[in-house]
Amino acid sequence: MTAAARKAAMATTFDPVAVRCDFPILARQVHGKPLVYLDSAASAQKPKAVLDAMTAAFETEYANVHRGAYLLSERATVNYEAAREKVRAFVNAKEPAEIVFTKGATEAINLVAATWGRANLKPGDEIVLTELEHHSNIVPWQLVRDQTGATIRVVKIENDGGVPTTAFAQVIGPRTKIVALAHVSNVLGTILPVEQVVEMAHAVGAKVLVDGCQGIVHESVDVQSLGCDFYAFSGHKLYGPNAIGVLWARRELLEAMPPYQGGGEMISTVTFERSTWAEVPAKFEAGTPPIVPAIGLGAAIDYLSQFDRAAVAAHERDLLSHAMHRLSEVPGIKLVGTAQRKAAVQSFVLDGAHPHDLATVLDRSGVCVRAGHHCAQPLMAALGHTATARASFGIYNTTADVDALIAALHKAREILL
């Protein structure tokens, strides 16, 4: 191998074992066993770089932002706005003003439903959702449906959890005003055909909101090439802290939307007769924003940016295929969600054992999986399950974690069956 070839190979290899050292919590034991954390889709663990950045922000440069005429406030403002720029670059938005900080993805979607939705939806208009949406991309639309008289139409999933473009084509039509869909299913791992849906929706003049909570974790996201109108995600699933989320939208949309909440920060002038709004994104950031969580999210993005994300994605794909293979070898295990295009999230059920019982037994082996409806009750109904167990993989998981899951499942079969 030539030196150049070796260097190229180095750039695309990714060492999850080394990465594990960056995450302090992974050194601990649970119930006397090494921690095997397979619930990153619910919330990811945090690298020390994020914890250090947040501690430093509190210890050395903390004050409220955009207000004080003193050094600390200026420094906090610079750091907060630097985080916005990091997010902009991370999703390749045109300008930082298109990045609105929220308290989470849920608030980001509620913001769009409540402001864009109330201003643009009327009776006869249709909101298109898919069957696999998380409750946070269903309920906000039901609220605005009830306020505006619009209707909700649902795109069906296939048996393997895939959502082909033909399924969208059956539902998107001249009455469609917005399509709101997950980038990646939090339960099944299905990657949805966002680019094709955007084409279809834009052809009928509809907007597209992408719930990117899982999508942005597993692949690099370029909002301009995706072509969607809104992209929402949370910080805590991206190895950042919780209490911070992001809404990206194109500037002209944000400018045309009415404010979400009223308060400080979001105004230009206030009198008792009328108030005027600040420029975007401040118009949507009423009150003291999540300053340090935003700085933590910026640090998480810095942390992730040191890796070749394609190599990370390849590692996660390997983990997924190892997991799918080994899970199918366990008697009685049925995989739920086997679509062709999938991210590293795998639901499963075990014949004769409820997922909650399974999760309890796995926990005593140190293995953390999620069990339940995963905030996707309509999807569970469509699949004919009341609950599933779900293993989801992150940057720090290894095939040894998968093997620990399998060993724990064999033990669970002994105890529960």
Add this chain to the structure above:
Amino acid sequence: MTAAAERTDDLTALYQEIILDHGRKPRNSRLVEQASCTAQGNNPLCGDRVTVSARVSPDGFIDDLGAEGRGCAISIASASLMTDVLKGRSIDDAARVFRAVQGMCTGTHDPDHAKTLVSPELADGIDRLAALSGVRQFPSRVKCATLAWHALVSCLEGRAAATTEPGHAQPDHVQP
């Protein structure tokens, strides 16, 4: 005993044969005919649901009791054992057994103490319900073990719904 063995013991104490048996083959898993009261228990966080129905005689005896629903082994077994033990007993007995079970599940009462809370002829029932006390080592599962019991209390008090989560009562989940 090693730490690992203790943990396995926790699990075997939780998933005793009686729990697995009642979880697989729940007794009285039905709606009672000519029920005098019905209530649904709902844990919105995990999706477990149980519908408890009872036919109560004018002199305050539970002539028939059913509990049907969906959920984990613990919640189904708990509902099943509840109907087995309380069918034919008085409403007052049911209230005492409820407190005994609650105490055993949360770890405030051991089974011997729980027996002192109920009439002597229910001591045998408490022995069987003591299987539920395995959840005391699993705080996140206590709600599974008590869901049907909360629904029973609602049912006997004439309320339609019980929930394990304050503020989550869902009128639309109430059985007609």
